[in-house]
Amino acid sequence: MSGFAYQAVYRYLIQLINEPGSGETLRLPSLRQLADRLNVSISTIQYAYSLLEKEGRVYCVAKSGYYAKPPGQAPLPACEGDLLETIYINARRPGMRVLSADDPASIQPLDNPLLMIERELLRQYPRIPQSPAQPWGEQALRVALAARYTVSPENCWHADDVYIGADLRGVLEILIAALGLQRATVVVESPCDWVILRLLEEAHVRVIELPVQGDGSLDPLRLESLLKSETVRLVLLSSALSMPHGSLIPRANRQAIAHLLVQHGTWVLENDAYGELQEEPEGHRIRDLLDPQRLLVFSTFEKFIGAEAPYGFVLAKGLRSELQRHFLLRSFRLSPIRQKAIARLYGGGRIDQHLQILRRLLKERRSRLINVLRERLGDALHIVEPQGGSTVWLRSSRPVNMERVFRDLLRQQVLVAPGDLFSLQGLHANHVRLSSLGYSDQALAEMVGLLGDSLRLASI
Structure with missing residues (x-):
């Protein structure tokens, strides 16, 4: 068995382990499957697996095969460039609290x-x-x-x-x-x-x-x-x-x-x-x-x-x-x-039956968010009373640098949608769109508190 062969198999398996998967535990190919796939001997595959097992990267289950727990995904970059690109990238970061989502059906999908x-x-x-x-x-x-x-x-x-x-x-x-x-x-x-x-x-x-x-x-x-x-x-x-x-x-x-x-x-x-x-x-x-x-x-x-x-x-x-x-x-x-x-x-x-339920649930979620905003921020924000949908449109009562608010909240793992996203001509620089889908009252209160702090710091 050549050193080159098992090292190549080892590198191949490392790449499989590091690929993002849908679950916590990743099942790896069997010895025979890998031998056929890579055109090497079963003993070469067995040696590469034994190295990974010693390193704690894989473990063997009798009569089932080899398994690996893939490492947690590295956090995506915060991205200081394009505002929309920053929204898209950070919405997918682990641990990010997304207060900007516009996904009404998510609370009651069909x-x-x-x-x-x-x-x-x-x-x-x-x-x-x-x-x-x-x-x-x-x-x-x-x-x-x-x-x-x-x-x-x-x-x-x-x-x-x-x-x-x-x-x-x-x-x-x-x-x-x-x-x-x-x-x-x-x-x-x-x-x-x-x-x-x-x-x-x-x-x-x-x-x-x-x-x-x-x-x-x-x-x-x-x-x-x-x-x-x-x-x-x-x-x-x-x-x-x-x-x-x-x-x-x-x-x-x-x-x-x-x-x-x-x-x-x-x-x-x-x-x-x-x-x-x-x-x-x-x-x-x-x-x-x-x-x-x-x-x-x-x-x-x-x-x-x-x-x-x-x-x-x-x-x-x-x-x-x-x-x-x-x-x-x-x-x-x-x-x-x-x-x-x-x-x-x-x-x-x-x-039609579904829409009756969905509209009621969306109204309840919007009302919860509006109540928290009024309790925590008072007159700091002007609220447009929404007549549908899953989001709330807000305007700061004082001139603020809303992009600075956005960046400040991003550092605290809270994502909002600043008004600049909704105009090509800067018409909504003092506005922000929020959504409360998927969060408890306590979590909402915490995020709205952070929003209030950021608004005060970003006043012009």
Whole structure:
């Protein structure tokens, strides 16, 4: 047996042990498996394992094999660069208390019912033939979504108006391409989701931000001025619940904005990602007041079903040939069984039952966070009373350096979402978005106390 052979096997096993695993204990390949894989003798494998056993890296279980406990993952770097990159990296650090998560379905996911229906469907349809004729989603799910969004004979949708993609980001990328937004001018309500802002920025879109006012309304005079003075290709608005602000667009304001958009013949992209989480579903959404030929509506199942339903989708009556072409080019490979299972959740009324419970739980979590904020920080923060979703939008009562607050809390293993993430033009420098999902009252009180200390230190 050559020294080179067992040393090479030893190094190979060290790499296996150090790879991140899903559990605490890692089962290693058997002597024969490794001998066949690495083309060496069983005695060479046995010698390498004996070295690791002496070092305490592996242990042997009779009639079962060798096992190793992988070392704890090294902490990820704190990252002093890009703010969004810092958020993403630190959200995954061990021990980090994430007070910025926007994952509403996590407190009551529909994963189990969805997977049960999927297993039932697999028994009914053990072999689903591949259908190249449906590249924009399973027919059953498109029918269910069209029915969900239909409110009257005048405001109706059909399966051919629905396009389903692998995730929301992929669908948004297609919309940017299909609408020809590269280097065009787009008006977005602000604050705006950072995923949307980054995608527009990457496409070199000129973004003009229209601030959401204190009562949730948009300034129609400001919008009219923009439509007259700028070559606006598209206006991006929320359906009714404006997130992350958390407010509802007042009905009269919704009508005034819709009237302006119809008058100017402007393309509208409606963000309905949080529409199902609105506390009090009421009246028309902005889409019901617009020209359907100049309208696109996008959303995702992930916010209210959970991570097992990551698909994004868009409804559109216009741009049919462009959307079909881009969906064909993207060639999304989506599970037909999973889509059929989601359709059954709609058809059986399970989605509506689930949403009633989810909205109540989210309201309870938001109320707990707001109560702690008021008890611990008093008037230091102005709170927008949210009308849905899982987060709370806050503004410091005094000018502060919110990025300094963010960095200070990060050093104490608390992660928040500063307002700068939700604007490309620095409109929300004194704001922060918080979420209380998954934490006890005691943990919330401790984190809010740290937030208060950081706000005092960061006052300008």
